[in-house]
Amino acid sequence: MESSQIVEDCGGVVQLFSDGTVFRLKHIDFQMPVVDDQSVIHKDCLFDETHDLRLRLYKPTTSPPPPGRKKLPVLFYFHGGGFVVGSREWPNCHNTCQRLASGLQAVVVAPDYRLAPEHRLPAAVDDGVAAVKWLQSKAVEEGEEWLSSVDLDHVYVLGDSSGGNMAHHLAVGLGAGSTGCDPVRVRGYILLAPFFGGIVRTESEEGPTEKLLSLEILDRFWRLSLPIGENRDHPLANPFGAGSPDLEQKQMDPMLVIVGGCELLRDRVHDYATRLKQMGKKVEYMEIEGQEHGFFTNQPYSESSHDFIGLLRGFMSQNSTDDQQV
Structure with a gap:
């Protein structure tokens, strides 16, 4: 045999x-060492008993709420890894969430999600929705002391790489105002180098290989994560594929789309932001010169990451009121 x-x-x-x-x-x-400067505390919670999925909550120990706020905003953080690898427990994810919690004066919610190829898409996207629904369920429960100090009316979603792909699908699925999640209100989405694909290659995809990423790796992630028999134009990979939803007809909350200037995904991410802008969506696009994939998550305490935190803080502040153009 x-x-x-x-x-x-x-x-x-x-x-x-x-x-x-x-x-x-x-x-x-x-x-990679785990950073612990005592500015943030964390704990794990079970959010999906059926699939035995946990999330990690991060809470700043000393930071007061942002100016004008009595409670802390909430930031969901969906990790990257091509839908195949990654965990809230990995040092890069843990360090990143600590940096976000302290730098943004926010409670960070970092959910795990089912990984491929054992669980192919849309499993990860479904788990992202389940994490938001978990927060909604906690709004009507007592006993979760860590959430007593959060402002559920000011929730933001940050997705890195494959997590950025998930953030896109959450933005489309939840719609503007996330009315189905009341009292949880998502105010905006931050897509950090979202992992999108397509059959037709872009110029940056065919350009120089990055230190930690290659086109071969990207293609392998898609082969492992997409439903068997599907290609990179599947709606879960390509937001503008033949079978994808008509985004022009979708009402979506504001977005901040960020990519490194030296990323293989740069052109695809730029095209995504440009097309959404042309549809009238509120999208801000930022290209970080000289940076490759994972520049923030691999070095969340670097000088460039300090500037990145400033970008996030500004976006959250600008989209913290109801007088938004969506």
Whole structure:
């Protein structure tokens, strides 16, 4: 009997075999220290019992609410990893969320979500919605002391890479004002180098390979995460594919779309923001010169990341009232 062969290999962390089985490395030796400057405390909560999914809450210990606010805003953070790898427990995600909580004076909610290829899309997007619904359910419960100091009327969603893709689908699915999540009100979405795809290559995709990312890796993530038999023009990959929703007809909350100037995804992200603007959506696009994929999540305490926090703070402030043009 012929032995099963590896057909997809993500650096040994995740391997898909020809018989359909998946190997996932449980213990990874991360060459990245965990930062703890005592400015933020955190704890884990179960938010989806059916799928045994947890999220991590981060709360600043000393920061007062932003000017003019009596309570802290909420920021959802959806991690990247091509829908295949990543966790709230990974050092890069943990450090990033601590930086966001302290820098933005916000309670950060960092959910895990089901990963491919064991759970192909739309599983991750469904789990993102479930995390928002968890926050909504906590609004009518007592006992979650950490959420007693948050302003559920001022919620923001930040997605990094594949998390940015999820943020897009949440923005489309929840619609302007997120009325189905009352009293939770999403005020805006921050898409950091959202992981979008398409059959037709862009110039930046065919350009120089990044230090930590290549077109081969991007394609592998899509092969592992999309429904079997689908291609990169699937609506979950390409917001403007043939089968994608007509975004012109969708009412969406404001967006801040950010990408590094040296990213393989740069042109695709730029096209996304440009087309939404042409449709009349409230979209701000920022290209960070000289930066590659993961510039913030891999070095959240760098000088460029300090500037990034300032961008987020400004976006949240500008979209904190009801007199928005959506």
